Amino acid sequence: MNKSLQELIGKELDTFTFRVETGKIREYAEAIGDLREEYVNGEKILPTFPTVIEYWGGGYLAWYSLGLDKQKVLHGEQEYEYIGKIKPGDTITVHSIVEDAYTKSTMNFIILKKEYFNGTGQLVLRSRSTIVERH
Amino acid sequence: MNVGYQFDPIQKEEITHTQLVRYAGASGDFNPLHTVVPFAEEAGLGGVIAHGMLIMGFIGQAIGEWVSVDDLAKFSVRFKAITKPGEKITVRGKVIDDKDGCWVCEAEAVNEGGEVKVKGIFEVRK
Numbered sequence: 099m100n101k102s103l104q105e106l107i108g109k110e111l112d113t114f115t116f117r118v119e120t121g122k123i124r125e126y127a128e129a130i131g132d133l134r135e136e137y138v139n140g141e142k143i144l145p146t147f148p149t150v151i152e153y154w155g156g157g158y159l160a161w162y163s164l165g166l167d168k169q170k171v172l173h174g175e176q177e178y179e180y181i182g183k184i185k186p187g188d189t190i191t192v193h194s195i196v197e198d199a200y201t202k203s204t205m206n207f208i209i210l211k212k213e214y215f216n217g218t219g220q221l222v223l224r225s226r227s228t229i230v231e232r233h
Numbered sequence: 234m235n236v237g238y239q240f241d242p243i244q245k246e247e248i249t250h251t252q253l254v255r256y257a258g259a260s261g262d263f264n265p266l267h268t269v270v271p272f273a274e275e276a277g278l279g280g281v282i283a284h285g286m287l288i289m290g291f292i293g294q295a296i297g298e299w300v301s302v303d304d305l306a307k308f309s310v311r312f313k314a315i316t317k318p319g320e321k322i323t324v325r326g327k328v329i330d331d332k333d334g335c336w337v338c339e340a341e342a343v344n345e346g347g348e349v350k351v352k353g354i355f356e357v358r359k
Contacts, residue, residue, distance in 0.1 A: 176253060
């Protein structure tokens, strides 16, 4: 096991926030071609909309702080647990932590857990991303 | 619904470079591997590749057609193979278990040759 990789376990990343705007929901729905009326009208978010919160909220900057080689990084797995509802207009705050990090064959695996809270502090979503770094 | 029930597959239109540019802007994932052909060629990919999350989004679209997204409790995927512009994705799925008040279902996104791009599991509250 790579020592510096193991030291990442338990590392907390910078918190970020994002306001869920109706126009952003529509733009995301149109990019996928998922033109369900409630998405286009921005009334409801799509199941994968949390990725918009993550990227536009700036959460991807965390990847740099983990010291990963961007050229060699892949998204291996993604999991969402829908605990509450994320609604248009909500300001979502996301806390991230490295849940696990290990080496298998010639690749590093980093599991990032993110918890999404709404404006009243209610946990609404839990996300786990597996980042794979090729050696 | 019952265990073994097969959902009607959904067929997506061919993925285009323009769609990847739109998805980059919409999602905020501007990794040039998805939009800048010379960069992706230099990386040894022979051209740009689709965002894995776009393909997960296709499965999300199928879930919205199959069940109510309000009842979605969990949705997880494994990215198995890269997808390129010009490929056409079909999403198929079925109910595989009935557990803790949820239907457990599996879904996969495949191309025309049957190559599995993304494999997923989702749970829907009854």
